[in-house]
Amino acid sequence: MTTLSPADYDAIRLSLKVALTATICSLPAGFAVAYAVTYLRFRGKVVLDVLVNLPLTLPPVVVGYLLLLILGRNGWIGRLLEHAGIRIVFTWRAAVIASAVVGFPLMVRAIRIGMESIDGRLIQASRTLGARWYDTLFTVILPLSIRGLIAGSSLMFARSLGEFGATIIVAGDIPGVTQTIPLAIYDYASSPTSESMALSLCIVSVTISVVVLFFHEILGRRLAWRE
Amino acid sequence: MELQLTLRKRFGSFTLEMDHRFRGERFGIFGRSGSGKSTLAGLVAGLLQPDSGLIRLDGETLFSSAERINLSPERRRIGIVFQHPTLFPHLTVEGNLRYGLKRCAPVHRTIDFKTIVEILQIGHLLERGVENLSGGEKQRVAIGRAVLANPRLLIMDEPLSALDDTLRFQIIPYLRSVSERFGIPYLFVSHSLIEMRLMTDRVIAVEGGRITDDATADRLARHLMGTSMTGYINILHLGPCRAVDGLHACRWGDGELLISAGCNGEATTFELSSKDIILFKKHPEAISARNLLPCTVVDTFASGTRTGVELAWGSARLVAEVVHQAAAELEIAPGSPVFAAIKASAFRKLY
Numbered sequence: 001m002t003t004l005s006p007a008d009y010d011a012i013r014l015s016l017k018v019a020l021t022a023t024i025c026s027l028p029a030g031f032a033v034a035y036a037v038t039y040l041r042f043r044g045k046v047v048l049d050v051l052v053n054l055p056l057t058l059p060p061v062v063v064g065y066l067l068l069l070i071l072g073r074n075g076w077i078g079r080l081l082e083h084a085g086i087r088i089v090f091t092w093r094a095a096v097i098a099s100a101v102v103g104f105p106l107m108v109r110a111i112r113i114g115m116e117s118i119d120g121r122l123i124q125a126s127r128t129l130g131a132r133w134y135d136t137l138f139t140v141i142l143p144l145s146i147r148g149l150i151a152g153s154s155l156m157f158a159r160s161l162g163e164f165g166a167t168i169i170v171a172g173d174i175p176g177v178t179q180t181i182p183l184a185i186y187d188y189a190s191s192p193t194s195e196s197m198a199l200s201l202c203i204v205s206v207t208i209s210v211v212v213l214f215f216h217e218i219l220g221r222r223l224a225w226r227e
Numbered sequence: 228m229e230l231q232l233t234l235r236k237r238f239g240s241f242t243l244e245m246d247h248r249f250r251g252e253r254f255g256i257f258g259r260s261g262s263g264k265s266t267l268a269g270l271v272a273g274l275l276q277p278d279s280g281l282i283r284l285d286g287e288t289l290f291s292s293a294e295r296i297n298l299s300p301e302r303r304r305i306g307i308v309f310q311h312p313t314l315f316p317h318l319t320v321e322g323n324l325r326y327g328l329k330r331c332a333p334v335h336r337t338i339d340f341k342t343i344v345e346i347l348q349i350g351h352l353l354e355r356g357v358e359n360l361s362g363g364e365k366q367r368v369a370i371g372r373a374v375l376a377n378p379r380l381l382i383m384d385e386p387l388s389a390l391d392d393t394l395r396f397q398i399i400p401y402l403r404s405v406s407e408r409f410g411i412p413y414l415f416v417s418h419s420l421i422e423m424r425l426m427t428d429r430v431i432a433v434e435g436g437r438i439t440d441d442a443t444a445d446r447l448a449r450h451l452m453g454t455s456m457t458g459y460i461n462i463l464h465l466g467p468c469r470a471v472d473g474l475h476a477c478r479w480g481d482g483e484l485l486i487s488a489g490c491n492g493e494a495t496t497f498e499l500s501s502k503d504i505i506l507f508k509k510h511p512e513a514i515s516a517r518n519l520l521p522c523t524v525v526d527t528f529a530s531g532t533r534t535g536v537e538l539a540w541g542s543a544r545l546v547a548e549v550v551h552q553a554a555a556e557l558e559i560a561p562g563s564p565v566f567a568a569i570k571a572s573a574f575r576k577l578y
Contacts, residue, residue, distance in 0.1 A: 119313060121309055121311070121313040122313050122315060122316075124272075124274050124300070124307075124313075125307070125309070125313045125315075125372075126315075126326070127273075127274070127299070127300040127301050128272055128273075128274070128300045128301070128303075128305060128306060128307045128373075128376075128378075129301075129306070129326050129327035129330060129372065129373070129376045130301045130304070130327055130330030130331055130376055131301055131326075131330055132299075132301055133299075135301075135330070139326075140315060143317040144316070144317060
């Protein structure tokens with residue numbers, strides 16, 4: 001077994017940075033969407049549900065290609081950002097967006113399951129005690145969804161670490177810039193001489209995932225005990 | 228308090244429809260489960276929306292389909308205590324109690340935190356989490372939380388039904404003292420006639436989404452005596468008692484009753500079913516029942532296959548029940564004397 005090269009360290013660092021950024025940025029939106037589909041009644045709820053879950057069923061490559069169309073130089077968002085001097089495609093930001101979009105359904109699902117388990121009478125009680133809907137949202141629903149938020153974040157983080165298909169299309173495979181662990185492994189695996197290099201990165205990948213899952217389990221258990 | 232309800236609400240094949248005006252302080256909504264009484268509570272509190280109608284409380288319109296008014300629950304200032312105490316699991320007992328208090332506008336704040344904690348005897352629980360409280364403690368905290376929000380009307384939706392019998396009647400004095408002390412009018416929803424008798428002045432009976440009766444709780448109990456398994460329940464507030472030959476002699480009205488168990492020397496409330504009173508036309512020479520009261524018939528009423536007999540024993544009143552034929556044989560009529568025999572074990576302590 002060989003040691004990790006400087007480029008491998010770059011990939012690991014980048015993977016963690018992308019996964020963390022994607023998770024943190026998606027959390028408020030994930031909470032908002034989960035709240036909307038769980039508690040609000042509005043027209044087009046089914047459409048929102050389908051849209052949110054779409055990346056779960058689409059091949060990640062398709063998601064990546066659609067993102068490229070939207071965020072690229074000729075895409076409607078890409079063009080706007082170009083005017084503002086921001087480039088997304090083929091930067092680490094694109095990897096963040098790809099991860100966020102692909103992991104979003106998992107996050108929303110986990111938060112939603114947490115919210116659905118909240119006793120509806122607690123919400124009614126808080127309203128009759130004088131709380132407005134947003135007050136109830138922050139003082140009852142949010143604290144009681146904390147397990148769902150942790151589960152959703154862990155899932156999104158883990159999914160981001162494994163993101164490949166959408167990332168390679170919209171962010172490319174540029175060592176030191178957008179090359180995350182899966183992309184680096186893919187590179188090693190395609191060349192016949194670097195089998196052991198691929199294996200060491202695989203071990204790193206497994207280790208990180210195990211740590212994330214442990215973190216999720218332990219935190220979940222501690223909160224369950226407290227409740 | 229004046230509460231006007233004119234409303235209609237449909238759920239599938241069930242329709243709740245009523246037109247009623249409540250005037251007073253202590254109201255009951257009585258009915259079996261599925262009769263629509265909890266729905267009614269939800270409609271008043273604003274947790275449910277009527278299909279059409281009008282809800283007015285003390286001159287303020289809470290809901291009006293004609294004027295398109297529908298105040299949200301937090302703006303109605305109506306407190307609610309549910310059957311299962313729905314305390315916030317992420318807050319301590321004190322956090323729960325203060326939840327409504329914090330959100331109450333200073334002008335409406337008349338109820339003091341410390342007083343409520345004292346009345347409900349929950350001072351030692353304040354720091355605790357709510358999960359490891361007993362059922363009775365949880366319900367007391369839930370009552371305190373609702374009252375501390377300074378509501379202008381308190382709805383209690385089967386607040387005692389989840390508790391076992393002993394605990395149920397232990398909570399009643401708390402409920403009464405809280406509402407009496409702060410003068411909060413309430414709507415008490417229950418399927419228990421005895422709770423109605425202890426908690427309310429006036430009751431509407433609801434059946435199939437409609438009001439079937441509007442009377443005092445006592446009058447309702449008399450109407451239902453003939454069809455009830457337990458008969459008419461006499462509620463006796465007994466004074467201090469003393470031990471006599473292994474029994475307890477408790478003060479009641481101008482005399483004393485002999486009771487086998489349940490007294491602890493202080494004033495206590497007991498229940499006695501109308502079925503447990505045997506009437507004699509003449510004095511039986513010897514009898515095993517320890518209480519033989521010479522009474523005068525005050526009034527009689529028919530309820531189903533039974534005749535209810537209201538008796539006066541000095542200043543005290545009792546209701547006994549007999550079948551119609553027995554009433555005829557005993558020649559029961561207002562003014563006639565009878566002897567009422569009651570076993571010492573027939574009394575059951577309420578609280």
